[in-house]
Amino acid sequence: MTDPYYADIKQWKRDSDRQLEELNEKVAEEAKSRKKMVDEMKKMREDIKLLKELCMEGDEYDGFHNRHRCFDAIKERLQGVKEEVAEDARIRKKTEDELKKILEDIKLLKELCGC
Structure with missing residues (x-):
């Protein structure tokens, strides 16, 4: 004769396996998120290093000229970021328009089919 709690034990095993899979998925998502954050931090460090190099290059080292070059470099970088954002917004808008058309x-096909 089988154990009267056999069905309960099997259900518990299925539940624990499902919970373990969910936890593994959450861990994988968290790892991806952390990797993205680490990549962003590396990019920011590289940007800061580049800005420092741009600020320090040149023959004139009095305070005004260095700050002026640094300010120009920051303005150029900011302009580049603004252009990237504008391009992303344009692409997103185009995609939304295509999605609306689809x-x-x-809807028209459903009306024609009578679905």
Whole structure:
């Protein structure tokens, strides 16, 4: 004869396996998130290093000229970031417009099919 708690034990095993899979997925997501953060930090460090190099290059080392070059370098970098953001926004807007058109086409097809 089988154990009367056999079904309960099997259910507990299935539940624990499912919970373990969920935890593994969460750990993988957290690792990806941390990797992205580490990559962003590395990029920021490289940007800071580049800005320092841009600020210090040149023959004139009096305070005004260094600050002026540094300010120009920061303005250039900021302009580049603004251009990237504008490009991303343009692409996102274009994608949203295409999605709206596709949804309208689907709606029209459903009306024609009578679904």
